[in-house]
Amino acid sequence: MPVPLISAQSLEKTYVSGGQRITALGSLSFTLSKGESLSLVGRSGSGKSTLLNILCGLQSVDRGELQVLGHRFPGSQSEDTESLWARLRRQRLGVVFQDANLMPALTLLESIQLRCHLAGTPSDQAPGWLEKLGIGELGNRYPDQVSGGQRQRAAIAMVFAMNPEVILADEPTGSLDKHTADAVADLLLGMQKERGCALVLATHDLALAERCDQLIDLGSAG
Numbered sequence: 001m002p003v004p005l006i007s008a009q010s011l012e013k014t015y016v017s018g019g020q021r022i023t024a025l026g027s028l029s030f031t032l033s034k035g036e037s038l039s040l041v042g043r044s045g046s047g048k049s050t051l052l053n054i055l056c057g058l059q060s061v062d063r064g065e066l067q068v069l070g071h072r073f074p075g076s077q078s079e080d081t082e083s084l085w086a087r088l089r090r091q092r093l094g095v096v097f098q099d100a101n102l103m104p105a106l107t108l109l110e111s112i113q114l115r116c117h118l119a120g121t122p123s124d125q126a127p128g129w130l131e132k133l134g135i136g137e138l139g140n141r142y143p144d145q146v147s148g149g150q151r152q153r154a155a156i157a158m159v160f161a162m163n164p165e166v167i168l169a170d171e172p173t174g175s176l177d178k179h180t181a182d183a184v185a186d187l188l189l190g191m192q193k194e195r196g197c198a199l200v201l202a203t204h205d206l207a208l209a210e211r212c213d214q215l216i217d218l219g220s221a222g
């Protein structure tokens with residue numbers, strides 16, 4: 001059996017805030033294989049963002065075992081853990097947030113070129129990625145000169161341009177109206193299948209979540 005890209009065993013995360021303990025993740029286990037998609041649903045506060053942050057190394061777990069792209073966390077790797085996560089995020093793990101994915105001082109095209117440069121993928125393909133996402137004519141605009149839907153298309157172009165093995169997307173259509181959200185979601189899932197990369201997608205949209213290969217309801221997990 002192939003080794004999964006992500007394997008999570010009994011992950012637990014508790015925050016302490018104002019003297020209160022808040023369990024963000026109870027005891028969560030799952031695996032994600034190459035090319036597979038997994039959706040995370042659950043009410044606001046059910047731990048979706050916490051889990052995505054853990055999967056890309058922006059937060060750590062209290063208990064449990066996590067393997068991502070062949071690395072075990074917590075682990076005994078020789079490379080410093082922070083630098084290892086930073087390298088994975090630069091080259092192999094693409095992250096898309098609800099908004100604020102783009103650098104305000106760079107045009108959409110420059111953002112994608114920078115992403116390619118960091119990931120070591122060909123930056124001359126950057127205009128092609130904008131075309132694929134339907135915003136080929138907007139490359140010279142800055143993020144504040146385009147709509148929210150266009151910004152999310154650029155964010156998705158940027159993440160695919162790095163040719164990642166796994167994409168982690170935290171409510172990438174959450175700030176968009178229904179029509180635009182559906183169009184952006186179609187592009188994200190369509191490109192994911194076409195490129196064969198794995199996807200973990202947090203969303204409030206149950207219809208979108210059900211299009212993924214696996215669904216975890218964090219509202220009822222743990």
Ligand SMILES: Nc1ncnc2c1ncn2[C@@H]1O[C@H](COP(=O)(O)OP(=O)(O)O)[C@@H](O)[C@H]1O
Nearest residue numbers: 015017022024043044045046047048049050051
């Ligand atoms: N940095 C933090 N400090 C304290 N509590 C937090 C922190 N981040 C998240 N939480 C709490 O953890 C729970 C899960 O939050 P989150 O992962 O953001 O959920 P979701 O993305 O599903 O809305 C919530 O109760 C939230 O208030």
Ligand SMILES: [Mg+2]
Nearest residue numbers: 048049050170
């Ligand atoms: Mg969230």
